[in-house]
Amino acid sequence: MTRPRLLLAASLAALATGAGAESISLYLIPSPSSSAIQSFIPAFTEATGIEVVVTETPYGEAHQKLLLSVQMGQGQYDVAQFDNTFLAPFGAAGVMRPLDDYIAASPDYDIADFSQGQQDYGKWGGQTLGLTLSTEPMIQWYRTDIYDQLGLEPATTWEEFRANAAAVEASGLGDGVILGWGREATWWWMPLVWSFGGQLYDETFEPQVNSPEAVAATEYFKDMLQYGPEGGLTANGDDVTIKFVSGDIGAMIQYSGYWGSTLDPATNPNLGNIGTARMPVGPVDVTHLAGWNIGIPADAPEPDAAWRFLEFVLGRSNAVAYLESGAAAIGRTSITGNADLLATNPYLPLLSIPATSRIERYPQIRTWPEVEKAILDVMPAILTGEVEVQAGLDALNETLRPILAQERAP
């Protein structure tokens, strides 16, 4: 056990005196973050005497199952991992317990170690429903060997990014770029819309996806297909990374959280030749921030013991140990500024988002799953040229109107 862990274990052992909980139940989603959390269980049990039971559920049904469980008041789980995209639906349905009182009373969690934008990452309706379990901004990844050979620098604007892609494509060294034009196209399309100055809907929940800015962003998204590999059109989030690390592709836009999955030389023949940089900017400087949340379900039978576990694993004392256990990094300033970690995690400074950059999470609306599906339904027809960009987005705007109108309901 590392020294910080021992220190924290001792302090928690003292705190645990008189605690009633004998066991807590964790609800996790298979991921590096989940594996990292589980690696802390023996130390936690040793320190507190609290047994920890883990249930892992695949992403595809995890959120639905948790929602059902809490709505039925089953009291099954004390700690639950969830994707930030579900923050609003969970908030509206009262699935998660507010954590603000726990956070305020916890010197070890040390919320001040996060920038303001990241402090708000798990907030819905003004309350913190989830702690940050991973900080994953969309960033630029590039092949240092290809860029060096061609004398290219990582792009700072979308136009430079396009020029770099064209240069790599023309050189014959590989494909210019890969974005996710397939199953999860919203991951890439949304940041482009924001970056080009557009928005998905206005403050009255009127859809705005056919604005000139959104059309320009979509034209760009479509245009970049010519510099991508043939299979880019069907590449989902994981595929994008797999194709980038296993083939010869000049650059990729992808969440930073994928870094850990690129470190295996068996699957990444280009290990050592991958650089990272900020996502290029357009007329608006936007950082799209994603990542896991973790919190305490509203019907948790042992919320205090659950908080103790969260504080143990995600507190500042164990932040380095947590990262070193294989998790996607959490953007604490004490981590992103830690020079010792840069050798193995060179992307860490990118988690420190400049104050000048507007942070955009997934839209925090209750209807997001339906909105996203509507976008994904129309995107293939637009990208393949089956419909014109403007016409496709006009139709999408009409499809979204009744869906978004539900947001006006109390």
Next chain:
Amino acid sequence: MSDAPASRGRGRPGGRLGDRPERPIEREGARLARLLAAPAWAMLLAVFLVPILGALWLSFRNETLGSFSPPRFVGWENYAGSLADPRFWESIRTTLLLLGLGLLVQMPLGVGLALLLHRRLRGTALFRTALIVPMLLTPVAVGLMWRFMLDTDLGIVNWALGELGAPEPNWLGSRWGAVWAVTVVDTWQSAPFVMLVTLAALAGLPPGPQEAAAVDGARPWQVFAFVTFPALLPALLVLLLIRVIDGLKMFDLLFILTQRGGPGTATQTLGMLIYNTGFGFFQTSRAAALGVLMVLLVLPAWLLWRRAERAS
């Protein structure tokens, strides 16, 4: 007027024994049989009837897991909404398209393979075993395997096409590519079932009529067309209806292979739309209404199947 004939056997299994009066020991046996069957009936009610009634009840309410508003009775609103939704009709068209293409390929292929194997040529046993393997795999594993094989950049299918100098389509990235990919994969897995059932039906046919036709000078195709095929028809009809029902509720293969009905809505069948509505958008009641509509869609095929089965 005696009421003895009318009362005999009315409404109880013990009364179907014929004219012989039921003896106490038989009545006791029938009672015991009902008692022993009761747990199975209770289980069936719990597993089938209760969820069906639950779904029906849910379909007349406005329940959503996201809790926009308090749940209440909304009458036919979910049904009207579903029928007015273009996504519903598109999913019906897609379901029927995939079903039709699948049947067009699978039935002739399965029957053809069965006729070939029925001739007991050299290597038949090995060939039959190899053909049955896809049927034994789970659709999820099949979908995953084929998804990688059909990958445009890394898949073996396009690599092989490239080696042959043929065009390398983006199978899962375009509407028709995805539709054909689903048809091919479903055929790969389902044609062996058609073949097996046909083979069993062929084995059950008396050889006499075929031999007589051959002796009378009928050519092999004539023997098949005028003797074998008509004799196989009842079995093929049952088979067809089973495949129709299977095709209408195809889900797992699409979930994995085309990633929930993609690209866009190209392979979004009614089953997939129900999943997306219920578990994607959390609209439980709307999904229940769609489920009831799907049952109504499958019902005629099921009734025909029952009738054909009884007839055969």
